[in-house]
Amino acid sequence: MLVAQITDTHILAAGELYHSPRRAIPADTEPGWSFIDTAACLARAIRELNALKPRPDIVIITGDLTDHGGGGEYANLRSILAAAEMPVFVIPGNHDSREALRATFAEDGYLPANGFLNYTVEDFALRIVALDTNVPGHHHGELCAERLEWLDRVLAARPSQPTLLAMHHPPFPTGIEHMDVHALHNPAAFAAIVRRHRQIERILCGHLHRTIDHRFAGTIAGTCPSTAHQLVLNVTPGAPAEFTFEPPGYQLHFWRDRIGLVSHTAVFGNWPGPYPFHAPPG
């Protein structure tokens, strides 16, 4: 089974461009890079995922689907995702709105009708457990007692089924300080549950707009690049929040019986190649 992960798509209403808050942009910043066509970035991502051979069985988008959680933004997101030739599962990030997200994707049938947007996907060789770390009005993430109890219960229900957890906020500090202050608030309580359920092959996260991974509670937790803008890698305390136009990317989580889960990080875009490396056998 092949799971494609994309994240932090930050879609706006049709025709609008993502831009950093104006007051943060110095006068000498090249204006062309202050605006990002996040919708075009996502459309390209979907096009490239559709073209992959083998084609991924599903796509998971790990939050910050839209930039402000508005209805017009979700309508635009929905229309872009309609091009995907495989099932798409979404979870909320700190920029999302639980109810607008639910209303937009309700007809797909996997989201609960009310409450937190936690759910499981049981149709594949790898079980998906999706977590809602959203705290309305805040950028940090939380898994309250209710969400943690739900997680513990659903994991206990299928202890021998290899499982991916998906959550927007990574449960570990990354060293990028301006993002770590908007981290998941109670990682220790979450870690205690993860440690009890050894079938968790990986915890798929977003939020950081970079590739970062960490040994966590007996498994791996990792973040995926954004489909649009990346964050500058700067682990200096007090470093400013800055983005960079390094190539956007995705991850491919490849599950095989007896071999297990292997995660590949890949970039979008056209790059020179492919060039053959060896002659074909014989």
Add this chain to the structure above:
Amino acid sequence: MLVAQLSDPHIVARGAIFRAPVAGPPPADERVSTEIDTAAHLASAVAALNALDPRPDAAVVTGDLCDHGERAEYENLHELLAPLQMPVFLIPGNHDSRDGMRALFGHAGYLPATGFLQYAIEDFPLRIIALDTLITGQHGGELCAERLRWLDETLAAAPDRPTLVLMHHPPFATGIEYMDGHGFRNPEALAAVIAQHPQVERIACGHLHRSIDRRFAGTVAGTAPSTAHQIRLDLRPGVRLHFRFEPPGYQLHLWEAGGLVTHTAVLGDFPHPYPYVADG
């Protein structure tokens, strides 16, 4: 503590150009580019590491240092690494020669004078244990009983010290079939040793010219991008191996009280930085 990992620079002799071993005409629909200035790529990577703030405390290069294991190649490698403003530790890959590495880098003091190129670095908060998976004359890798015993004993000597293990060949099948055919031969035996030593925070590997990772024996095993050419991500069985000029990269392993966090970074000039306000 910050450890920068470079991998698979494939340096050739000064003035020579790396040539991919295309042994026959490719199918008509495949373009061919076989020449790569791997020395220029490594020089760029060295400059990028020197420019990092905070500067890494150590750099490691996880094998395939040179393309044919020849002395002139190691001389060139030595010159290219000389500007690094931090200690650098090398391990062999399948393209390397133990004697070639010893001849040029023995003076640094961390390589054993004889036998396998396995060693431990004890100077930092994060202990570094380097393994030698080379099988002379072959592209696959292994850790024989002698090398595994050394690893087990070395880990047992400092069970409370968080440890980063280095080895060229990743101890897992990646799904890139051709490379898996030249992979690490005895992952189960290594897993049995690693599982006994929970202080291993990560096994940092090369060989794949891509960023790949997995859960392994209670820890994480991952591969770093090459400083030069990347291998195409293609999981189809039976497909030919191709390289592709995606941006080269490196990894930064950040050790802090909370554990080891690994960042994957790209090399090259991309438009940046553009400030934003997260809660604006």
